[in-house]
Amino acid sequence: MIAYTIRRLLMLIPVLFGISVFIFLIMKMIPGDVVSTMLGTEATDESRSQLEKQFGLNLPIYQQYYNWISGVLVGDFGVSLRTGKPVLGDILNRFTLTLELTLLSAFLSWIIAIPLGIIAAIKRNTSTDFGVRIISLLGVSVPNFALATLLLLILSVFFSYYPPSTYVSLVEDPVKNLQMMILPSIVLGTAMAGAVMRMTRSTVLEVLRQDFIRTIRAKGASERVVIFNHALKNAMIPILTIIGMQIGVLLGGTVIIEQIFSLPGLGQLVLTAINQRDYPVVQGAVLFIAFVFVMINLIVDLLYSYLDPRITYK
Structure with a gap:
């Protein structure tokens, strides 16, 4: 395991080097x-x-x-050409908000998607299954910006509710912070939930058809033990894979939602820096996001061996 981890970390060097060259040249090519x-x-x-x-x-x-x-x-990471502030400090300050938004979105999607996916697999080809599949299809089909705009419109017109426009950190005031973060988290979590729901249903359904599940049932195990102790655990590897990829994508893809909900996150920082041609900020932020993304993939790979002891790394 240690040798594998070291090899994977060494593999990050050429990947990050290539990304750094690419983003550096792209910034120079922008008019x-x-x-x-x-x-x-x-x-x-x-x-x-x-x-x-x-x-x-x-x-x-x-x-x-x-x-x-x-x-x-x-x-x-240098200093901003516009503000003169250290780039790394700005990235870390903005990353705190983006990380909170990502984790909250992921949590909301998991508590909805995984149970519904399991239920759909158990009740295959029933009205419940069709209902879950329609919900998941809507989740992955509706664009985030359209759902966010529609949600704000409904809340403001029919319920006269307007989310806070001034960001307050979780440390300063947890209640106000959650009031501001809950709506964008729901929007981002919806698309993530749709994909996780579909993956959970298909993988659990596939595992339930395996011979070892029939053997466990023949031995008299309850349906709850069959589902949660055996089927779900064996189905978690592909689910974990898509979850890891989605978290990485969310960390670098929240720019539109941050703009709509006035959240000063990492995405908004990058967008502003691009408009201002602030090269060090864009280059540093993209490289930082890439590093976090590949580290998440490494963590996911290492979790495989925990979920399935048959998987070993040498």
């Missing part, structure tokens, strides 16, 4: 630059030259990349 954005119509050749020299934009592109990546390797 416009931070100097033009900051100077506007008052830009002169002299003022542009001074700012480019100050930001290091006058250097060859390979030198700019080397300066940036060498700093990243020692934990220095």
